[in-house]
Amino acid sequence: MALLEVEDLRVAFGASTAVDGVSFSVDEGKVVGLVGESGCGKSVTSLAIMGLLPKGRGRRTREPVQAAAAEPVDSGLKVAASAPQAVAASGGRGRRGGADVQGRAAFDGTDLLSLSPAAMRRRRGKDLAMVFQDPLSSLNPVVPIGRQITEVLERHRGLKGDKASKEAASLLDRVGIPDPLRRLKEYPHQLSGGMRQRVLIAIAVACAPRLLIADEPTTALDVTIQAQILELLKDLVETEGTALLMITHDLGVVAGICDEVNVLYSGRVVESAPVRELFRKPTHPYTVGLLGSIPRLDLPIHEPLTPIRGSIADVIRWRDGCAFAPRCDKVAAPCVDGEPALVGAVHAHRCVMAEEVA
Amino acid sequence: MSPEQTEPHVPAQRTEEPDLSGAATTPAASPLLEVEDLKVHFPIRRGIVVERTVGHVQAVDGVGLSIDAGGTYGLVGESGCGKTTFGRAVLRLEEPTAGRVRLGGDEVTALKGERLRRFRSKMQMVFQDPLGSLNPRHNVDMLLSEPLKVHGVGSKAERRKLAVETLDAVGLPKSVLERFPHEFSGGQRQRLGIARALMLRPDLIVCDEPVSALDVSIQAQVMNLLDELQDEFGLTYLVIAHDLAVVRHLSDRVGVMYLGKLVEEADSETIYENPRHPYTKALLSAVPQPDPEVEATRERIILKGDLPSPANPPSGCRFRTRCPWAEDICAEVEPEWREAASGHKVACHFDL
Ligand SMILES: Nc1ncnc2c1ncn2[C@@H]1O[C@H](COP(=O)(O)OP(=O)(O)OP(=O)(O)O)[C@@H](O)[C@H]1O
Numbered sequence: 001m002a003l004l005e006v007e008d009l010r011v012a013f014g015a016s017t018a019v020d021g022v023s024f025s026v027d028e029g030k031v032v033g034l035v036g037e038s039g040c041g042k043s044v045t046s047l048a049i050m051g052l053l054p055k056g057r058g059r060r061t062r063e064p065v066q067a068a069a070a071e072p073v074d075s076g077l078k079v080a081a082s083a084p085q086a087v088a089a090s091g092g093r094g095r096r097g098g099a100d101v102q103g104r105a106a107f108d109g110t111d112l113l114s115l116s117p118a119a120m121r122r123r124r125g126k127d128l129a130m131v132f133q134d135p136l137s138s139l140n141p142v143v144p145i146g147r148q149i150t151e152v153l154e155r156h157r158g159l160k161g162d163k164a165s166k167e168a169a170s171l172l173d174r175v176g177i178p179d180p181l182r183r184l185k186e187y188p189h190q191l192s193g194g195m196r197q198r199v200l201i202a203i204a205v206a207c208a209p210r211l212l213i214a215d216e217p218t219t220a221l222d223v224t225i226q227a228q229i230l231e232l233l234k235d236l237v238e239t240e241g242t243a244l245l246m247i248t249h250d251l252g253v254v255a256g257i258c259d260e261v262n263v264l265y266s267g268r269v270v271e272s273a274p275v276r277e278l279f280r281k282p283t284h285p286y287t288v289g290l291l292g293s294i295p296r297l298d299l300p301i302h303e304p305l306t307p308i309r310g311s312i313a314d315v316i317r318w319r320d321g322c323a324f325a326p327r328c329d330k331v332a333a334p335c336v337d338g339e340p341a342l343v344g345a346v347h348a349h350r351c352v353m354a355e356e357v358a
Numbered sequence: 359m360s361p362e363q364t365e366p367h368v369p370a371q372r373t374e375e376p377d378l379s380g381a382a383t384t385p386a387a388s389p390l391l392e393v394e395d396l397k398v399h400f401p402i403r404r405g406i407v408v409e410r411t412v413g414h415v416q417a418v419d420g421v422g423l424s425i426d427a428g429g430t431y432g433l434v435g436e437s438g439c440g441k442t443t444f445g446r447a448v449l450r451l452e453e454p455t456a457g458r459v460r461l462g463g464d465e466v467t468a469l470k471g472e473r474l475r476r477f478r479s480k481m482q483m484v485f486q487d488p489l490g491s492l493n494p495r496h497n498v499d500m501l502l503s504e505p506l507k508v509h510g511v512g513s514k515a516e517r518r519k520l521a522v523e524t525l526d527a528v529g530l531p532k533s534v535l536e537r538f539p540h541e542f543s544g545g546q547r548q549r550l551g552i553a554r555a556l557m558l559r560p561d562l563i564v565c566d567e568p569v570s571a572l573d574v575s576i577q578a579q580v581m582n583l584l585d586e587l588q589d590e591f592g593l594t595y596l597v598i599a600h601d602l603a604v605v606r607h608l609s610d611r612v613g614v615m616y617l618g619k620l621v622e623e624a625d626s627e628t629i630y631e632n633p634r635h636p637y638t639k640a641l642l643s644a645v646p647q648p649d650p651e652v653e654a655t656r657e658r659i660i661l662k663g664d665l666p667s668p669a670n671p672p673s674g675c676r677f678r679t680r681c682p683w684a685e686d687i688c689a690e691v692e693p694e695w696r697e698a699a700s701g702h703k704v705a706c707h708f709d710l
């Protein structure tokens with residue numbers, strides 16, 4: 001049994017569906033990727049699994065950083081408080097109204113989606129943890145980073161005082177931050193973007209979670225720093241057997257770190273395969289289009305790019321046909337005749353025109 | 359109104375010089391932009407009652423380069439190395455601390471007042487964040503006409519005609535004229551940003567991270583568009599980006615910047631195939647390739663640490679604190695900017 005099994009996950013905000021029946025699983029010691037363009041539902045999927053989506057109607061969907069800072073220092077809460085910002089930043093634009101979440105996300109057999117908020121809070125940070133794209137808004141700006149780490153250690157591992165500080169320093173050391181004792185006393189703004197991301201990873205791995213969700217963890221970083229962070233994540237997976245759900249739009253990152261890949265389009269998985277399979281035999285026209293859109297250092301210079309036409313705004317509803325049809329070069333009559341199904345097991349695709357694969 | 363004010367500037371470089379040598383297949387290009395030893399230092403001020411300058415951020419610290427008419431020069435480097443500041447100083451959007459900028463032989467750095475304002479129409483900028491660079495309360499018609507109005511170009515009808523032509527060139531229909539920036543997708547906004555830069559038919563466009571805010575499939579559309587427009591309008595580009603694959607794709611010459619200085623410069627092909635500077639090697643080795651087979655065997659040079667502060671750069675070679683090949687001399691002597699091979703410049707003490 002996989003450590004995380006997501007089955008038919010659906011998330012709607014009012015009348016709009018953000019995630020539309022997504023299923024995948026993540027094994028211990030494996031890296032599974034969720035890939036796709038902005039707005040396809042990557043972040044909403046991960047926030048749903050973490051129980052960080054605003055629930056019910058009329059609740060606040062956004063909490064300013066200041067409000068979180070005024071609360072007693074609690075990194076667990078801080079993560080919870082900052083998540084809606086991540087939602088807002090990811091395209092929600094602070095719209096009010098909660099998310100309607102359906103389906104299953106079984107973690108080691110327990111459905112996370114049916115846990116109470118309190119039970120979920122106890123697991124967050126301990127069993128499963130998350131790293132966000134924007135490290136600055138995920139850290140509390142007025143609390144030294146040392147305290148933000150020791151808080152988690154105290155909360156989930158019962159470490160206090162000197163012991164906690166020592167452990168915090170060793171965590172910083174482990175994520176490659178030089179001079180950790182000095183850095184512990186510093187505030188987030190005193191660190192570079194790469195260092196902040198490493199601090200977040202240090203916090204995320206402080207309690208040796210069995211599942212780590214990383215939402216575009218290197219998108220805001222330079223390539224040399226990205227390389228450091230990716231090495232760090234790979235090392236975690238290899239040495240600790242952590243399961244990693246890697247969310248990214250970068251196919252290079254996917255090729256470098258993932259074992260399995262799910263390509264998302266408009267809230268649905270359109271292709272899923274083991275990583276080598278996917279790159280060797282991309283089958284869905286969207287995947288093919290993505291690969292044709294990126295300039296590559298390993299191909300002859302000035303090789304023409306073959307972009308996908310239009311934009312993600314050009315969609316039709318899945319129930320009317322293939323949502324990708326308005327942008328697809330292979331579109332034909334069957335494509336707009338009802339829902340295309342995901343076919344295949346190991347290498348699956350959702351395209352009525354593609355030939356059967358694996 | 360003088361004639362050059364009544365119509366947009368037509369770059370002289372559009373008609374190519376006949377090739378007299380007979381040997382080369384392309385005519386010997388003359389530089390459109392020449393930059394010499396450009397410096398931009400920002401004062402760091404402290405003090406509440408009396409502000410005093412306690413130091414300088416050496417954002418750009420002696421960068422020289424030239425771009426052939428019709429060519430594309432790609433400037434790469436990590437965040438904070440001074441790329442944007444360099445681009446802005448070239449356009450005189452930032453006052454250079456020292457150095458010279460010439461465009462088509464005219465000294466931009468010496469221009470003042472009205473002459474500078476008029477000269478600006480020859481050089482435009484395309485920004486990373488298309489939304490932030492467009493006034494949200496102006497519709498597309500106003501956004502596109504504004505640069506012409508500022509430069510007193512054409513009548514209202516003429517401006518509109520030019521706007522429609524330019525929209526067509528960037529692949530947007532005439533019907534968008536009445537719409538507002540927030541009604542467009544990221545890719546469409548970037549097309550608008552490019553259209554706006556094109557309205558004065560400039561010679562040089564500085565593209566600062568033109569695709570980094572866009573989705574992968576849209577990035578490719580915009581890169582192809584930049585290519586097409588270059589031919590159509592005879593443009594010269596300075597492309598600033600942190601994505602090495604994007605820069606390689608767009609540029610014919612590439613300069614790598616580190617902490618306010620160029621560390622290497624060569625033809626696009628050469629620099630990617632045969633990087634000589636340790637920093638360039640590390641940068642290239644850090645780019646993940648969209649191919650698992652390549653990724654499994656790719657050799658990486660993982661650099662330690664971060665970019666040092668440009669307010670207090672390391673002595674000698676600025677890269678020495680992260681350079682895997684650094685030796686004692688690197689802390690003491692600044693490496694000179696030398697031609698290691700024909701057309702291939704590098705600032706390193708060693709031939710690596
Ligand atoms: N107006 C300013 N006042 C003071 N310092 C500045 C100013 N503008 C830029 N700097 C500093 O100058 C250096 C170079 O900045 P610049 O924006 O040119 O970098 P960049 O290479 O474009 O980075 P990025 O890739 O992040 O856009 C940085 O250290 C920056 O903080």
Ligand SMILES: Nc1ncnc2c1ncn2[C@@H]1O[C@H](COP(=O)(O)OP(=O)(O)O)[C@@H](O)[C@H]1O
Pocket residue numbers: 013017018036037038039040041042043044045061087088090091092093094095
């Ligand atoms: N809080 C919210 N309220 C309403 N819609 C939202 C909210 N958060 C996200 N969405 C919408 O859900 C869709 C998926 O968003 P997201 O998962 O953030 O995309 P991405 O794949 O870029 O991470 C988008 O259309 C987005 O606008």
Ligand code: SF4
Pocket residue numbers: 284285286322323324325326328329330331332334335340350351352353354
């Ligand atoms: S189902 Fe049709 S429209 Fe959709 S991806 Fe396949 S060929 Fe294209």
Ligand code: SF4
Pocket residue numbers: 635636637675676677678679681682683684685688693705706707708
């Ligand atoms: S001069 Fe020295 S420190 Fe600088 S790049 Fe060359 S070897 Fe490295």
Ligand SMILES: [Mg+2]
Pocket residue numbers: 042043044090215
């Ligand atoms: Mg997202």
Ligand SMILES: [Mg+2]
Pocket residue numbers: 441442443566
């Ligand atoms: Mg910049």
